[in-house]
Amino acid sequence: MSENSNPHGQTTGHVWDDTLAELTNPPPKWWMWGLHASWILVLVYGIYYPAWPLLDTYTKGIAGWSSIKEYKEDLKEVESIRAPYEQKLKGMSAAAILQDAELKEYVSRSAKVLFGDNCAACHGSGGQGNPGFPSLVDDDWLYGGTIEAIMQSITNGRKGMMPKMGGQQLTAEEIDKLANAIYNGKVTEEPLYMAKGCVGCHGPDGKGMQALGSANLVDKIWRFKAEDQLASIKYTITHGVNDPTDPKTRKAEMPAWSGRLDETQIKKLAVYVHQLGGGQ
Ligand code: HEC
Ligand code: HEC
Missing domain, CATH: 1.20.5 (Single alpha-helices involved in coiled-coils or other helix-helix interfaces)
Structure with a gap:
């Protein structure tokens, strides 16, 4: 073959x-x-297209495309969608924003990032609070949950004041009695509550006064939450809050944001926090 x-x-x-x-x-x-x-x-x-890596650069391609340019163009488009909203917000009060469902939705979304950047370190990423830092989601407010009160809290900051009661004011036994009564949500039935002047700040009904930020002592929602809640209550009574005469006092200070965030940002955050707390 x-x-x-x-x-x-x-x-x-x-x-x-x-x-x-x-x-x-x-x-x-x-x-x-x-x-x-x-x-x-x-x-x-x-x-x-940009393709070949060179020593310290790369071939750029004749089309002029780059991922960063595409990103910037996308961003410009987003900005142009945002602009009319942002413009509107400037002239509106936080209360008025709450009345506008569409704006409210827009604000809540954009405030989430602001909250993450500025507030989450203390109040937790979802506003759920941290030891020493109050929860913003429970609709239990030290200073009030109206949109105006929240605006005030953010703009000017807050710093509650309770004098230490340990030592001369109260004996260990009296602290025990008061702490147990608070722990059980029945402090107004404890005669010491009146006699020792707690009533002056925490109110006749024990629910606290929003002008002072004095905590509600009868709802069993704890401002200074701890594993051993009874011990935490005793500690607060003994050393007070932000009492400059007691080095062991509890520190509780909400910084003022007026110089650090602009008016619109504060409004956005107020609307956001208001919604977290279920509003009022
Ligand atoms: C450095 C920690 C810290 C940061 C950051 C912080 N807060 Fe606070 N915030 C506090 C403390 C502490 C209190 C409670 C003050 C007190 O007990 O008197 C508080 C209280 C509040 C209250 C009042 C709560 C109530 O029950 O009435 C609001 C509202 C609030 N913060 C919102 C914000 C927002 C919004 C931001 C971000 C812009 C923010 N906080 C950032 C520490 C912080
Ligand atoms: C001058 C006002 C003032 C007086 C008087 C006062 N308190 Fe307070 N108390 C406060 C404020 C304000 C807070 C909340 C501080 C904060 O969170 O910034 C507070 C917080 C507390 C807390 C913490 C509650 C929690 O949820 O963790 C306890 C407990 C407490 N007070 C008990 C007492 C008792 C008992 C007395 C009386 C012996 C008393 N207080 C007297 C202002 C006062």
């Missing part, structure tokens, strides 16, 4: 076992086209 008379096409010329030959047929046309199309595509892509 001659070399090229194989019915299947050209062979390498080697023949084994009489009839076994190796074919050298060219690949089919469609396959070759595919090959050429793909290297041409690579070339065109490489010329058009």
Whole structure:
């Protein structure tokens, strides 16, 4: 059998076992086209788009595309959607924003980032509070949950004041009595509550006064939450809150944001916090 008379096409010329030959047929046309199309595509892509890494830069491509440029264009589009909202917000009070469902929705979303950046470190990422830092989600307010009160809290800051009662004012036994009564939500039934002047700040009903930020002592929602709640209550009574005469006093200060955030940002945050707390 001659070399090229194989019915299947050209062979390498080697023949084994009489009839076994190796074919050298060219690949089919469609396959070759595919090959050429793909290297041409690579070339065109490489010329058009940023592609090849060089020593300290890369080929930029003639199309002028870059991912950062695309991102910036996207951002511009977002800004142009935001602009009319932002413009509107400037002239509105926080209370008016609450009345406008669409704006309220927009504000809550954009305030989430502001909250994460400025408030979450103390109040927790969802506003759920941290030891020493009050929860903003429970609709139990030291200073009030109206939109105006929340605006005030954020703009001017807050710093509650309770004098230490340990030492001369109260004996250990009296502190025990008061603490247990508070722990059980029944402090107004404890005669010491009146006699020792707690009533002056925490009110006749024990619910606290929002003008002072004095905590509600009868709702069993704890401003200074702790594993051992009874011990925490005793500690507060003994050392007070922000009492400069007691080095062990509790520190509780909400910073003022008026110089650090602009008016619109504060409004947004107030609306956001108002919604977290279920409003009022
Ligand atoms: C450095 C910690 C800290 C940061 C940051 C902080 N807060 Fe506060 N915040 C506090 C403390 C502490 C209190 C309670 C003050 C007190 O007990 O007198 C408080 C109280 C509040 C209150 C009043 C709560 C009530 O029950 O009446 C609001 C509202 C509030 N913060 C919102 C915010 C918002 C919004 C931000 C972000 C712009 C923020 N806080 C950032 C520490 C912080
Ligand atoms: C001058 C006002 C004032 C007086 C008097 C006062 N308190 Fe307070 N008390 C406060 C304020 C304000 C707070 C909240 C501080 C804060 O969170 O910034 C507070 C907080 C507390 C807390 C913490 C509650 C919690 O949820 O963790 C306890 C407990 C407490 N007071 C008990 C007493 C008792 C008992 C007396 C009387 C012996 C008393 N207080 C007298 C102002 C006062």
